[in-house]
Amino acid sequence: MSAEKKNLILAFESSCDETSVAxxxxxxxxxSNIVATQVNSHKRFGGVVPEVASRHHIEQITSCVQDAxxxxxxxxxxxxxxxxxxxxxxxxxxxVGVSAAKAIAFAHELPLIPVNHMAGHIFAARYESEISYPxxxxxxxxxxxxxxxxxxxxQFEIIGETRDDAAGEAYDKVGRVLxxxxxxxxxxxxxxHTGKDTFNFPxxxxxxxxxxxxxxxxxxxxINTVHHADQLxxxxxxxxxxxxFQQSVVDVLAEKTLRACHEYDIKQLILAGGVxxxxxxxxxxxxxxxxxxxxxxxxxxxxxxxxxAAMIGAAGYVEFLKGQxxxxxxxxxxxxxxxxxx
Amino acid sequence: MKILAIDTSNIPLSVAVLxxxxxxxxxxxxxxxxxxxxxxxxxxxxxxxxxxxxxELDRIIVAxxxxxxxxxxxxxxxxxxxxxxxxxxxxxxxSLELLAAGISDDKTDIVPLFDARRNHVFSxxxxxxxxxxxxxxxxxxxxxxxxxxxKERNQSQIFxxxxxxxxxxxxxxxxxxxxxxxxxxxxxxxxxxLGLIGKDKEPVEQETFIPNYLRLTQAESQWLETHSDKDxxxxxxxx
Numbered sequence: 001m002s003a004e005k006k007n008l009i010l011a012f013e014s015s016c017d018e019t020s021v022a023x024x025x026x027x028x029x030x031x032s033n034i035v036a037t038q039v040n041s042h043k044r045f046g047g048v049v050p051e052v053a054s055r056h057h058i059e060q061i062t063s064c065v066q067d068a069x070x071x072x073x074x075x076x077x078x079x080x081x082x083x084x085x086x087x088x089x090x091x092x093x094x095x096v097g098v099s100a101a102k103a104i105a106f107a108h109e110l111p112l113i114p115v116n117h118m119a120g121h122i123f124a125a126r127y128e129s130e131i132s133y134p135x136x137x138x139x140x141x142x143x144x145x146x147x148x149x150x151x152x153x154x155q156f157e158i159i160g161e162t163r164d165d166a167a168g169e170a171y172d173k174v175g176r177v178l179x180x181x182x183x184x185x186x187x188x189x190x191x192x193h194t195g196k197d198t199f200n201f202p203x204x205x206x207x208x209x210x211x212x213x214x215x216x217x218x219x220x221x222x223i224n225t226v227h228h229a230d231q232l233x234x235x236x237x238x239x240x241x242x243x244x245f246q247q248s249v250v251d252v253l254a255e256k257t258l259r260a261c262h263e264y265d266i267k268q269l270i271l272a273g274g275v276x277x278x279x280x281x282x283x284x285x286x287x288x289x290x291x292x293x294x295x296x297x298x299x300x301x302x303x304x305x306x307x308x309a310a311m312i313g314a315a316g317y318v319e320f321l322k323g324q325x326x327x328x329x330x331x332x333x334x335x336x337x338x339x340x341x342x
Numbered sequence: 343m344k345i346l347a348i349d350t351s352n353i354p355l356s357v358a359v360l361x362x363x364x365x366x367x368x369x370x371x372x373x374x375x376x377x378x379x380x381x382x383x384x385x386x387x388x389x390x391x392x393x394x395x396x397x398e399l400d401r402i403i404v405a406x407x408x409x410x411x412x413x414x415x416x417x418x419x420x421x422x423x424x425x426x427x428x429x430x431x432x433x434x435x436x437s438l439e440l441l442a443a444g445i446s447d448d449k450t451d452i453v454p455l456f457d458a459r460r461n462h463v464f465s466x467x468x469x470x471x472x473x474x475x476x477x478x479x480x481x482x483x484x485x486x487x488x489x490x491x492x493k494e495r496n497q498s499q500i501f502x503x504x505x506x507x508x509x510x511x512x513x514x515x516x517x518x519x520x521x522x523x524x525x526x527x528x529x530x531x532x533x534x535x536l537g538l539i540g541k542d543k544e545p546v547e548q549e550t551f552i553p554n555y556l557r558l559t560q561a562e563s564q565w566l567e568t569h570s571d572k573d574x575x576x577x578x579x580x581x
Binding site for chain 1: 380415422426553559575579
């Protein structure tokens with residue numbers, strides 16, 4: 001008996017400022033995961049400029065495919081499908097990945113699998129552990145902050161999300177006030193481990209009877225505190241500022257997530273998205289979840305928290321098994337969303 | 343040689359399959375529908391009608407710009423990835439040259455033109471005597487400055503492109519009887535002509551192939567006013 005044929009998916013991700021192509025085996029083994037990051041370019045502007053991002057994607061796209069195929073040591077004949085992020089994200093950026101994925105699917109008569117970028121982030125956790133349903137995910141990134149309930153495989157329902165800024169966005173804006181270069185999440189996280197929570201910034205909506213978040217009030221409180229001190233000629237302790245800011249973010253995220261874990265009958269909590277690499281957030285949820293022995297806590301691996309195509313391959317594999325296919329008319333959908341729970 | 347030619351530079355979209363100089367099948371649209379929805383199915387349909395399988399393609403020719411940034415990227419990303427995936431030749435042709443090539447009058451300047459908004463245009467100057475010659479390079483110009491420069495040539499000039507109607511009053515105002523306008527069907531770019539032009543050009547290096555935008559992004563030009571573009575870290579790096 002020969003071994004069962006392995007499933008191989010060529011996956012594309014280009015929704016923001018990373019061009020990434022991966023080859024993924026059976027939805028959970030990374031054969032290659034090439035990530036070309038544009039962060040040095042967007043640092044010039046203090047944030048991602050969509051047209052600049054799109055231009056970089058087209059410079060990189062075939063080189064990333066080449067590297068991914070070579071590193072995985074596979075040929076087109078070995079592939080079972082092409083998976084691609086078609087939203088949410090920057091439309092011009094998404095279109096490069098979508099166009100390239102369609103070209104390869106057409107050239108080699110491969111099925112094309114449309115993948116929601118946010119589902120991709122959740123499935124980065126698949127490289128840590130199998131996912132059991134029902135499950136809950138806390139998705140935190142520069143563009144999103146949401147709690148997603150997954151009653152079964154391939155079903156995603158938002159139970160709460162930010163009403164204004166995403167958590168990662170707040171980090172970048174606060175970082176700018178502290179004179180840090182974009183993106184500043186990692187630097188604030190590191191600084192936050194050296195100070196004390198002395199400023200007691202607001203914890204918006206923490207007691208509200210819903211799973212929504214708000215970070216713009218925290219951002220304003222932070223900026224006002226710093227500006228007020230500047231006017232008085234005072235210098236505030238940067239470490240204490242960072243700690244106080246991070247503590248507020250982590251408190252709100254953890255409290256609402258824990259409440260969701262208690263109120264929903266779930267087997268796992270998944271932490272995913274770019275901000276899931278935040279050490280403060282990981283440690284806090286880990287400590288909290290230890291007290292809940294009915295729910296397993298799974299963190300997306302740190303190196304797969306940022307945008308990458310391996311996570312798209314993992315999510316694409318699930319869609320592939322469900323028979324989900326896109327036509328050659330697949331378009332980018334910049335505001336693609338999960339359904340809201342009724 | 344089996345050729346696939348693609349133009350998505352502006353609102354018109356045109357795809358053709360050629361066998362050497364002979365057209366096998368073509369499709370052209372001039373509707374405001376997203377090229378990302380239309381292009382790949384159009385390629386599949388035209389190739390099927392032509393009876394050409396992807397693996398049989400020897401060369402892919404794409405209109406490389408100038409034009410709509412998004413439109414160019416859809417065409418170039420598709421063409422470049424197809425050429426890469428099929429290991430066939432890739433050729434880029436100026437989107438303006440494609441329009442100029444439709445005009446065979448050898449006694450006039452040929453001025454293809456696209457709207458670049460805020461009374462700016464993408465344009466260039468071509469002459470077509472036996473072969474098409476680019477006399478003034480494709481450029482992004484203020485319309486009035488461009489027309490004033492053309493006026494000084496004292497030549498009859500034919501303006502071609504779907505956006506020409508929009509600028510007709512200004513063109514006539516500055517150039518008067520020096521300006522001519524072609525039969526309307528010549529304003530729509532045809533991928534068949536793109537195939538004919540690109541058939542004899544040198545193939546390009548696929549990996550580094552990008553659209554000719556002819557314009558920096560606004561963010562970059564503003565940044566360059568106060569910064570130097572030298573000695574910087576690599577803007578994009580594989581990690």
